[in-house]
Amino acid sequence: MERDLISLQDFNRWEIEALLKRASQLKEELQRGHNKPTLAAKTLGLLFEKASTRTRVSFQVGMVQLGGSSLFLNASDLQLGRGEPISDTARVLSRYLDGVVLRTVSHQTILEFARYATIPVINGLSDLFHPCQILADLFTILEVKGTMCGIKVAYVGDGNNVANSWVEAATKFPFQLTLACPKGYGPDKEIMKAANELASIELTTDAEEAAADADVLYTDVWVSMGDEAQEQKRRRIFKRYQLNDKLLEVAKNDVLVLHCLPAHREEEITSKVLEGHFSIILNQAENRLHVQKAVLEALLG
Numbered sequence: 191m192e193r194d195l196i197s198l199q200d201f202n203r204w205e206i207e208a209l210l211k212r213a214s215q216l217k218e219e220l221q222r223g224h225n226k227p228t229l230a231a232k233t234l235g236l237l238f239e240k241a242s243t244r245t246r247v248s249f250q251v252g253m254v255q256l257g258g259s260s261l262f263l264n265a266s267d268l269q270l271g272r273g274e275p276i277s278d279t280a281r282v283l284s285r286y287l288d289g290v291v292l293r294t295v296s297h298q299t300i301l302e303f304a305r306y307a308t309i310p311v312i313n314g315l316s317d318l319f320h321p322c323q324i325l326a327d328l329f330t331i332l333e334v335k336g337t338m339c340g341i342k343v344a345y346v347g348d349g350n351n352v353a354n355s356w357v358e359a360a361t362k363f364p365f366q367l368t369l370a371c372p373k374g375y376g377p378d379k380e381i382m383k384a385a386n387e388l389a390s391i392e393l394t395t396d397a398e399e400a401a402a403d404a405d406v407l408y409t410d411v412w413v414s415m416g417d418e419a420q421e422q423k424r425r426r427i428f429k430r431y432q433l434n435d436k437l438l439e440v441a442k443n444d445v446l447v448l449h450c451l452p453a454h455r456e457e458e459i460t461s462k463v464l465e466g467h468f469s470i471i472l473n474q475a476e477n478r479l480h481v482q483k484a485v486l487e488a489l490l491g
C-alpha cells in the first residue's frame with residue numbers, strides 16, 4: 191500500500207531519523223557532484239491552492255536532481271477549479287503520477303484527496319500542518335547541535351500550522367518545546383491535548399518566559415495565508431510576540447534563530463535578528479531540498 195506524509199504522525203521517531211540520515215547523505219553527495227537517479231522515470235505532481243516559493247521550487251528541483259520530473263498544477267487551472275470533485279481528481283491523477291504534493295486551504299482537502307488517491311500524498315502545507323517544514327527544521331538544528339536531546343525550542347507567535355507540526359515533533363523527539371502565543375491564538379487544542387499525553391509541552395502567553403535559556407528561537411508570520419481578513423487585528427494582538435534583541439538576551443548565548451520564511455521584517459522578527467549571526471534561516475531553507483528528497487525516495491522510490 192502507498193504511504194503518505196500528511197502529518198508527522200505518519201512516521202515514527204526511527205523512521206524520521208532514517209529520513210534525516212538519508213537527507214544528510216544526499217546533501218553530501220550533491221556537494222560532491224550529483225545524486226544518483228533513484229527516481230528515474232518518476233513524475234511528481236504539485237497541486238497547489240496557495241502561493242509558494244520554497245516548497246514548490248525545492249520539490250521540483252529535488253525531482254530533477256533524483257532523475258525524475260515534476261508538474262506544477264495550479265488548482266485553479268484544473269477542472270477542480272470549476273467544480274470537479276476531489277475524489278475524481280485524486281483517482282485520475284493517480285493514473286498519471288507517481289506521487290503528489292498538495293498545498294491546500296483546508297486540511298480536509300488533503301485528507302479527502304488521500305482517501306481516493308492510490309499514489310503517495312505529501313502535505314506541502316495546509317491550514318493545520320506543515321510537516322515538510324518541521325522535518326527540515328529538525329535536520330537544520332541537528333546539523334549544528336548534533337542531538338535534539340535536552341534542547342529547548344521556544345516558538346514565539348501564532349499557534350498556526352507550523353506551530354502544530356512543532357507540537358507533533360515534540361512527541362517524537364526528547365526536546366523541550368515551549369510556545370508563547372497570545373491568549374486564544376495557541377496551537378490547535380486537540381493536537382495539544384493528544385501531544386501532551388506523550389510529551390510535556392509548555393504553553394505561555396509570555397514571550398520572554400518562553401525564550402529564557404532557549405537553544406532555538408523560532409517564529410513564523412502573524413498573518414498566515416488565509417488569515418488576511420484579520421490582518422489589522424492580528425498586528426495589534428501579536429505586537430509583544432516579536433523575535434528581537436530582548437528575546438536574544440534571555441536565550442542561551444549560542445542560540446539559533448529559525449524562521450520558516452517568508453518573513454515580515456519588524457513584525458514577527460526584527461531585520462537585525464533575521465540577518466544577525468545567530469540566524470540560520472538560509473541553511474534552513476536550503477535543507478528543505480535535501481530533506482524532501484529523502485522523503486521522495488522513501489515514498490516514491
Ligand code: CP
Binds near residue numbers: 242244451
Ligand atoms: N516555508 C515555506 O513553506 O515557504 P513557501 O511558502 O515559500 O513554500
Ligand code: NVA
Binds near residue numbers: 452
Ligand atoms: N504559517 C504560514 C507558513 C508559510 C510557509 C502560512 O500558512 O502562511
